[in-house]
Amino acid sequence: MATKTPEQINEDLLRPLSVVSPRYFVALAIFLAVVIVAGSMFGRQIYDGLGVTGLNRPVFWAFYITNFVFWIGLSHAGTLISAILRLCNATWRRPVTRCAEVITVFSLSIGASFPIIHLGRPWLAFWLFPYPSERGIWPNIRSPLLWDFFAINTYLIGSVTFLLLPMLPDFALIRDRASGFRKRVYGFLALGWRGTPKQWHRLETAMHIMAIAIIPVAVSVHSIVSWDFAMAPVPMWHSTIFAPYFVAGAIFSGIAALIIAMAGLRKFLHLQEYLRPIHFQNLGKLLLVMSLLWFYFVFSERLTGWYGNEKYEMSVFWVTQRGSFAPLFWTMVFCNFLLPVPILAIKKLRTITGTVIASIGVVIGMWIERFLIIVPSLTRKYLPFSWGTYRPSWTEIIITAGTFAAMALLYMLFAKVVPIIAVWELKAGQSVEREHLETILAASEAEAGAD
Amino acid sequence: MGHQWGMVIDLDRCTGCEACVVACHAENNIATVGDKQAAGGRAKHWIRVERYYEGDFPDVKVKFMPVLCQQCDAAPCEPVCPTFASYHTDEGLNGQIYNRCIGTRYCANACPYNVRFFNFYNPAWDKPLDLQLNPDVSVREVGVMEKCTFCLQRIKAAEIEAAAEKRDVKDGEIQPACVQSCPTNAMVFGDLSDPHSRASRMAASSRGNKLMEELGTRPKITYLQRESWNGDENA
Amino acid sequence: MASVDSIYGLFPDPGSADRGLKALQSAGVRRDSILVMSPEPFEGYEFARSDRRSSMPWIAALGGLVGGVSGYLLAWYTQVAYPSRIISGGMPLVSKWPSGIVTYELTMLGAILATIIALLISAKLLHWKFDIYDPEVSYGKILIGVVDPASESRMDFEDRLRDAGAEKVKGTGRFNLA
Numbered sequence: 108m109a110t111k112t113p114e115q116i117n118e119d120l121l122r123p124l125s126v127v128s129p130r131y132f133v134a135l136a137i138f139l140a141v142v143i144v145a146g147s148m149f150g151r152q153i154y155d156g157l158g159v160t161g162l163n164r165p166v167f168w169a170f171y172i173t174n175f176v177f178w179i180g181l182s183h184a185g186t187l188i189s190a191i192l193r194l195c196n197a198t199w200r201r202p203v204t205r206c207a208e209v210i211t212v213f214s215l216s217i218g219a220s221f222p223i224i225h226l227g228r229p230w231l232a233f234w235l236f237p238y239p240s241e242r243g244i245w246p247n248i249r250s251p252l253l254w255d256f257f258a259i260n261t262y263l264i265g266s267v268t269f270l271l272l273p274m275l276p277d278f279a280l281i282r283d284r285a286s287g288f289r290k291r292v293y294g295f296l297a298l299g300w301r302g303t304p305k306q307w308h309r310l311e312t313a314m315h316i317m318a319i320a321i322i323p324v325a326v327s328v329h330s331i332v333s334w335d336f337a338m339a340p341v342p343m344w345h346s347t348i349f350a351p352y353f354v355a356g357a358i359f360s361g362i363a364a365l366i367i368a369m370a371g372l373r374k375f376l377h378l379q380e381y382l383r384p385i386h387f388q389n390l391g392k393l394l395l396v397m398s399l400l401w402f403y404f405v406f407s408e409r410l411t412g413w414y415g416n417e418k419y420e421m422s423v424f425w426v427t428q429r430g431s432f433a434p435l436f437w438t439m440v441f442c443n444f445l446l447p448v449p450i451l452a453i454k455k456l457r458t459i460t461g462t463v464i465a466s467i468g469v470v471i472g473m474w475i476e477r478f479l480i481i482v483p484s485l486t487r488k489y490l491p492f493s494w495g496t497y498r499p500s501w502t503e504i505i506i507t508a509g510t511f512a513a514m515a516l517l518y519m520l521f522a523k524v525v526p527i528i529a530v531w532e533l534k535a536g537q538s539v540e541r542e543h544l545e546t547i548l549a550a551s552e553a554e555a556g557a558d
Numbered sequence: 559m560g561h562q563w564g565m566v567i568d569l570d571r572c573t574g575c576e577a578c579v580v581a582c583h584a585e586n587n588i589a590t591v592g593d594k595q596a597a598g599g600r601a602k603h604w605i606r607v608e609r610y611y612e613g614d615f616p617d618v619k620v621k622f623m624p625v626l627c628q629q630c631d632a633a634p635c636e637p638v639c640p641t642f643a644s645y646h647t648d649e650g651l652n653g654q655i656y657n658r659c660i661g662t663r664y665c666a667n668a669c670p671y672n673v674r675f676f677n678f679y680n681p682a683w684d685k686p687l688d689l690q691l692n693p694d695v696s697v698r699e700v701g702v703m704e705k706c707t708f709c710l711q712r713i714k715a716a717e718i719e720a721a722a723e724k725r726d727v728k729d730g731e732i733q734p735a736c737v738q739s740c741p742t743n744a745m746v747f748g749d750l751s752d753p754h755s756r757a758s759r760m761a762a763s764s765r766g767n768k769l770m771e772e773l774g775t776r777p778k779i780t781y782l783q784r785e786s787w788n789g790d791e792n793a
Numbered sequence: 794m795a796s797v798d799s800i801y802g803l804f805p806d807p808g809s810a811d812r813g814l815k816a817l818q819s820a821g822v823r824r825d826s827i828l829v830m831s832p833e834p835f836e837g838y839e840f841a842r843s844d845r846r847s848s849m850p851w852i853a854a855l856g857g858l859v860g861g862v863s864g865y866l867l868a869w870y871t872q873v874a875y876p877s878r879i880i881s882g883g884m885p886l887v888s889k890w891p892s893g894i895v896t897y898e899l900t901m902l903g904a905i906l907a908t909i910i911a912l913l914i915s916a917k918l919l920h921w922k923f924d925i926y927d928p929e930v931s932y933g934k935i936l937i938g939v940v941d942p943a944s945e946s947r948m949d950f951e952d953r954l955r956d957a958g959a960e961k962v963k964g965t966g967r968f969n970l971a
Contacts, residue, residue, distance in 0.1 A: 248871060284932075294921065324898075
């Protein structure tokens with residue numbers, strides 16, 4: 108990057124916090140409207156019952172659980188990717204990490220709300236919490252839903268921390284440059300950050316520990332999500348490949364979401380000089396690897412199922428391969444593999460536009476993938492007499508749309524109150540680079556002097 | 559060891575009349591959902607008669623198979639419930655505590671027999687059906703799962719009566735509604751822990767097998783397969 | 794403003810900040826009574842060096858241990874404390890594999906919470922009132938100063954900081970130069 112002075116960086120990255128365009132309010136209003144409509148649909152669902160959905164016997168889980176897996180999957184964008192890049196000390200990560208971690212926190216919150224949205228009696232969701240009650244009854248540790256409860260809460264606490272800790276110096280920065288109410292709010296949020304060497308040192312140590320801790324948590328979260336299915340003796344669910352398959356799929360969709368979010372930020376917040384083509388190219392390469400890995404998992408799963416030729420599994424297998432779910436299946440293969448692989452493999456196509464197109468494909472494809480894992484198995488569960496079908500209702504479709512709007516809304520609001528690129532990390536990265544250059548220069552001068 | 563309630567269903571005797579289905583609805587306060595909801599797969603029949611055909615018309619062989627909760631000993635529906643709403647009773651039944659159910663519907667997905675039902679709406683009865691509700695059975699509200707209980711209210715009533723008279727429950731004393739209403743006596747209910755009960759003796763038949771036993775669910779209902787299914791229908 | 798006496802210089806770049814630090818040290822000020830604040834970590838510079846190695850990884854490990862043990866105890870207790878002996882799916886009352894998952898998650902949660910607490914305490918966060926601070930740090934300046942200097946050496950410090958390249962020299966308390 109053309110080196111900028113720290114003051115220029117401050118101004119560039121803090122500008123979105125003070126400048127608001129009318130377009131922003133229009134977009135905000137639209138997203139808010141969608142969220143409100145979706146919220147009222149949920150209200151009606153609570154009042155009337157789950158009859159307002161397309162659910163039936165035997166398809167007791169469909170859109171809501173698809174959204175649950177999808178959003179929890181997207182949450183692997185951030186924390187996991189940013190933790191890995193941090194531990195590998197990849198210098199290009201610096202402008203990327205925060206926008207990734209924000210995706211994690213928001214999509215995890217949205218994802219975690221779906222197990223509640225889908226409940227028959229959502230007002231009793233707190234029964235999953237192991238609290239001592241006067242009746243002395245406890246939740247069931249053997250239920251994968253309880254594992255979800257523990258894993259998601261751990262991950263949420265971890266990823267919120269992972270996002271917040273490196274924000275402290277930036278809050279202090281805003282505190283010192285603002286006045287009045289803003290100064291008080293950011294002053295409170297900065298928790299008394301002053302930038303002493305001890306604080307810097309402790310912060311970096313804490314971030315290092317968090318990065319190490321968050322990776323196994325992220326892996327466990329999506330493994331447990333997969334076990335919600337793999338624990339049940341349902342054809343094509345009851346599979347040992349599910350945990351790694353889901354984790355790979357989660358990272359895959361997470362990277363795609365990150366690329367889309369970055370492209371949006373770059374365009375709307377004028378961060379062209381910070382989120383540069385190199386970032387999209389590097390993430391594009393990661394996306395390519397994950398696309399190939401995804402195909403490998405799908406191929407292994409399908410091959411094993413087909414070769415095993417077990418009668419119950421085969422009825423699910425064929426309904427996705429050739430039956431009523433086949434159009435969705437082949438759309439998924441196109442979106443997740445046939446479309447992104449050539450775009451990402453050919454260097455000329457791996458541009459910002461190219462990676463964004465591939466990523467949109469992947470996000471759509473991965474949503475379909477989760478749907479295809481959940482629903483066809485339930486429609487073809489054992490006794491043919493009780494086979495069924497599923498068609499989503501408007502309630503489910505609107506609530507699904509509402510979560511996408513909620514994601515955009517939260518992201519837009521966040522980018523207005525917190526610099527979406529970690530200011531101090533960027534500056535620190537520049538200092539490291541400059542120092543590196545200076546040592547090289549000094550070395551070559553010394554060499555010239557010796558001659 | 560206490561009682562282990564089980565059932566034997568003789569498929570040779572089942573005529574597919576569905577009297578058991580009607581009796582079950584009446585006994586257990588199962589709400590009807592109307593034609594549209596039923597067509598959408600939301601009918602609640604704790605017992606249903608599955609029909610299987612073989613051959614082309616008019617040379618068709620038909621098999622009727624009443625399917626109700628198999629009261630599995632290693633039931634997949636039980637451990638997946640986060641609140642223990644679905645659990646195993648001491649007498650070997652798959653209990654369902656309606657008040658503890660939060661409606662994750664996980665049990666219904668895990669059940670290979672699809673014999674668990676969800677209340678998509680609050681139950682309602684067309685007049686005058688609302689006047690025949692059974693006071694011994696609780697009505698389930700919207701958002702909870704329900705399922706066959708082997709007519710737990712009848713089991714409990716018989717056990718309490720027997721205890722009051724200081725004796726054991728006699729074989730055949732308890733009849734769930736479906737068993738009671740079966741005109742051909744195709745269903746027999748009894749204590750499987752008593753080797754001399756009629757159900758235990760019938761379950762030992764060479765015709766006996768269990769539904770999808772290969773899944774390891776250890777069901778407590780034994781089906782006696784149709785002999786005529788294998789041989790000549792009119793013999 | 795602040796009641797604590799101090800005198801400090803604001804340096805425009807890490808090189809001059811290092812010189813300021815050396816200047817104060819050569820005037821006989823102990824390293825641990827020199828106050829440093831910077832807008833970024835500036836790893837590798839003398840002034841940015843922290844006092845000692847942190848024991849945070851061990852605290853995190855300890856937190857993990859506590860979390861794990863309490864996780865297993867929770868999984869065990871909630872099943873055996875149930876009013877009646879609950880049988881579920883033919884599984885043992887305390888099932889090892891599922892308990893392992895809860896144990897694992899709470900291990901990680903314990904480690905994460907211990908890290909946060911260790912950071913908040915050891916980095917002296919959650920103290921919003923500063924004795925000495927200068928918002929110029931957020932405009933890219935590096936603050937090097939002395940807390941509670943002897944009054945006779947004050948002029949000397951001021952000169953030394955200026956000579957080392959400080960853009961401004963300020964003080965608090967009795968030395969309030971602003």
